[in-house]
Amino acid sequence: xxxxxxxxxxxxxxxxxxxxxxxxxxxxxxxxxxxxxxxxxxxxxxxxxxxxxxxxxxxxxxxxxxxxxxxxxxxxxxxxxxxxxxxxxxxxxxxxxxxxxxxxxxxxxxxxxxxxxxxxxxxxxxxxxxxxxxxxxxxxxxxxxxxxxxxxxxxxxxxxxxxxxxxxxxxxxxxxxxxxxxxxxxxxxxxxxxxxxxxxxxxxxxxxxxxxxxxxxxxxxxxxxxxxxxxxxxxxxxxxxxxxxxxxxxxxxxxxxxxxxxxxxxxxxxxxxxxxxxxxxxxxxxxxxxxxxxxxxxxxxxxxx
Amino acid sequence: xxxxxxxxxxxxxxxxxxxxxxxxxxxxxxxxxxxxxxxxxxxxxxxxxxxxxxxxxxxxxxxxxxxxxxxxxxxxxxxxxxxxxxxxxxxxxxxxxxxxxxxxxxxxxxxxxxxxxxxxxxxxxxxxxxxxxxxxxxxxxxxxxxxxxxxxxxxxxxxxxxxxxxxxxxxxxxxxxxxxxx
Numbered sequence: 001x002x003x004x005x006x007x008x009x010x011x012x013x014x015x016x017x018x019x020x021x022x023x024x025x026x027x028x029x030x031x032x033x034x035x036x037x038x039x040x041x042x043x044x045x046x047x048x049x050x051x052x053x054x055x056x057x058x059x060x061x062x063x064x065x066x067x068x069x070x071x072x073x074x075x076x077x078x079x080x081x082x083x084x085x086x087x088x089x090x091x092x093x094x095x096x097x098x099x100x101x102x103x104x105x106x107x108x109x110x111x112x113x114x115x116x117x118x119x120x121x122x123x124x125x126x127x128x129x130x131x132x133x134x135x136x137x138x139x140x141x142x143x144x145x146x147x148x149x150x151x152x153x154x155x156x157x158x159x160x161x162x163x164x165x166x167x168x169x170x171x172x173x174x175x176x177x178x179x180x181x182x183x184x185x186x187x188x189x190x191x192x193x194x195x196x197x198x199x200x201x202x203x204x205x206x207x208x209x210x211x212x213x214x215x216x217x218x219x220x221x222x223x224x225x226x227x228x229x230x231x232x233x234x235x236x237x238x239x240x241x242x243x244x245x246x247x248x249x250x251x252x253x254x255x256x257x258x259x260x261x262x263x264x265x266x267x268x269x270x271x272x273x274x275x276x277x278x279x280x281x282x283x284x285x286x287x288x289x290x291x292x293x294x295x296x297x298x299x300x301x302x303x304x305x
Numbered sequence: 306x307x308x309x310x311x312x313x314x315x316x317x318x319x320x321x322x323x324x325x326x327x328x329x330x331x332x333x334x335x336x337x338x339x340x341x342x343x344x345x346x347x348x349x350x351x352x353x354x355x356x357x358x359x360x361x362x363x364x365x366x367x368x369x370x371x372x373x374x375x376x377x378x379x380x381x382x383x384x385x386x387x388x389x390x391x392x393x394x395x396x397x398x399x400x401x402x403x404x405x406x407x408x409x410x411x412x413x414x415x416x417x418x419x420x421x422x423x424x425x426x427x428x429x430x431x432x433x434x435x436x437x438x439x440x441x442x443x444x445x446x447x448x449x450x451x452x453x454x455x456x457x458x459x460x461x462x463x464x465x466x467x468x469x470x471x472x473x474x475x476x477x478x479x480x481x482x483x484x485x486x487x
Contacts, residue, residue: 129320165324258470261321262425264401296401298427 002168004175011160012044015124018158019045022121027111028053028077030067031188033161036173037126038071040160043176047076050118054110056103057083057206058192061214070179082110090194090201096305099201103191112151121155128164130261166259186217186227187260195305196231205232205248208284212250215279223266226257230280231304238281238288247288250280255302263297307486308332310347312340312364314355314379321468322351322377325479338362342370349373349486352380354427354466358392373459375414375482378428381453381462388436388460397447399426403465405451409442414461414481415452416442423473424451424465431464459485 015024026038028051038051051074055064064079071077089106093099115123161169166187193209194201212230220228231251238245252273255263277290293300309331311322319335326333336345339362352364354377361379365387368374376384382392403426410419432450435441443452443463452463461482467475 259321261318262401262466262469262471264471299398299400 002164002171004171007172008040008043008175011040015041015044015158015160018156019048019122021048022155023048023050023119024122024124024158025050025052025111025115025118025120026124026126027107028067028071029188029190030059030063030185031126031190032166032169032173032185033126033128035070035126035178036169036176037124037159037161038074039176039178040172041124041158042074047074049074049124050076050078050114050120052078052080052111052114054080054082054107056086056107056192058086058103058194058201060188060193060217061210078114080110080114082106085110087201087203087206092200094199096195099194099305100191103194108151115152120152122158123152123154123156124158124160126161127159128161128166128169130165130259132162186225186229189303195303196229198231198233198304204286208232208248208250208287211284212252212280212287215276215283216252216254219272219276219279220254220266220268223254223268223272224256225254225266226260226263227302228252228254229303233291233304236288240281240285240288245286245288247286248284249289249291250287251291251293251304252276253293253302253304255297257297257302260302263302265294265296268292306332307349307483308334308347309349309351309483309486310334310336310345311351311353312336312338312362312367312380314338314353314361314364314383316354316356316378318466318468319353319355321466322353325468325476326351326483329476329479329483331483338364342366345370347372349375349482351482352376352383354378354380358383358386358430368460373482373485374461376460376462377468378426378464378466379430381464382430382432384460384462385432385434385436385439385450385453388438390432390436390439391434392430393433394429395431395448398429399431399445399447399464401425401427401471403445403447403451405443405445405465407443407452409440409454412440412442412452412454413456413485414442414454415463415478417477417481418474424463424467424475425469425471426465428464432462461485 197205216230254266257263386392407419410416431448435453439453439455467478
């Protein structure tokens with residue numbers, strides 16, 4: 001485990017030295033990694049850093065407001081409202097890799113606009129060690145902003161956490177006084193709720209995914225999962241108030257893990273599972289069924305796409 | 306200080322092998338499996354897992370370097386295949402939770418885990434027959450050869466992943482390998 005105090009001092013110096021009198025930009029996703037990198041860089045160079053948060057419309061319930069509050073102390077924070085542009089770009093697409101690709105491309109476009117506006121010379125990224133490994137392998141494409149350096153000619157890229165593991169990042173976040181909601185926050189994928197919707201992303205499925213994820217996170221908090229989520233996986237029949245419905249099937253998943261590399265499906269008591277089922281089907285007219293996923297990683301992955 | 310290199314066969318967990326050793330305070334480096342054998346100067350080698358027996362680089366040559374070698378998953382299978390054992394697809398894929406029965410409690414690598422240990426696995430293929438000179442040191446319901454050793458040549462292998470956090474006594478396996486290298 002890395003020594004947190006000396007790590008922070010060392011990296012602050014490193015960032016300041018790299019950026020000099022220039023201007024840096026960072027994509028803030030609200031996840032632990034980018035939040036920690038942004039806080040670290042902001043402590044180091046202040047408003048020479050422009051943190052950019054893009055609301056893709058694929059965020060969890062209330063997430064954008066939380067970000068706004070948490071990072072309120074950074075005067076240079078930019079929030080880009082891009083919900084409609086992302087949904088338009090995703091229309092009709094069902095292939096998982098292609099969905100990731102479209103989101104990545106759109107993200108770059110949004111980010112590029114701000115980078116040019118503020119005349120950024122440096123890019124700060126919250127890349128961590130497993131990202132580098134997974135991007136080299138064939139598991140899945142990783143970064144939102146992976147293609148960014150090809151579009152914008154930055155003078156340099158600063159990745160202060162490139163040698164850290166997730167659990168180490170959380171230690172650093174805690175030391176940086178990031179609110180608990182960030183340092184203990186469950187990992188949330190870059191492409192957001194889009195990977196928790198099998199097939200095409202539509203406004204209707206997004207709404208179901210957003211509400212269901214909210215219920216799952218709330219109900220399973222006491223189990224302290226590494227990650228707990230709900231995914232909209234297809235349609236099936238049901239009967240609601242004497243009417244037959246062809247509604248959405250929502251899969252619930254809750255896993256414990258140290259680093260996300262392996263994961264164990266959690267044993268959740270029946271009452272809790274029933275409460276989740278009842279809330280999701282009760283609050284959403286168009287949900288017919290709720291399933292609980294008992295598969296570990298491997299053979300399954302944590303997310304659905 | 307004992308130096309152990311982890312040879313990367315492109316497994317998902319390779320970097321966790323490096324981390325497990327690093328966290329124990331070992332001088333550890335991750336090297337490509339195409340590294341020429343004459344450039345390998347470590348006191349011991351870990352052969353990582355990986356997706357493809359045709360992509361093991363110079364790994365077979367490292368078995369002749371006269372340093373202890375510890376093969377994990379594909380790393381064990383390649384030792385078996387190279388030295389005259391047999392590897393084939395299992396009847397039953399081994400994924401996630403597996404209970405391994407330790408069949409040789411005197412084995413320097415896994416003996417200390419006897420009588421049984423809970424591990425995390427991820428494999429479709431398995432070692433069907435251990436090579437001459439090797440002893441099977443662990444077995445399970447889903448896989449005949451879960452571990453094997455040749456203590457004369459200091460070549461060892463396990464079919465599961467001691468480097469992942471869900472394996473109960475993974476660190477102990479690395480401690481044992483470190484002791485062998487020292």
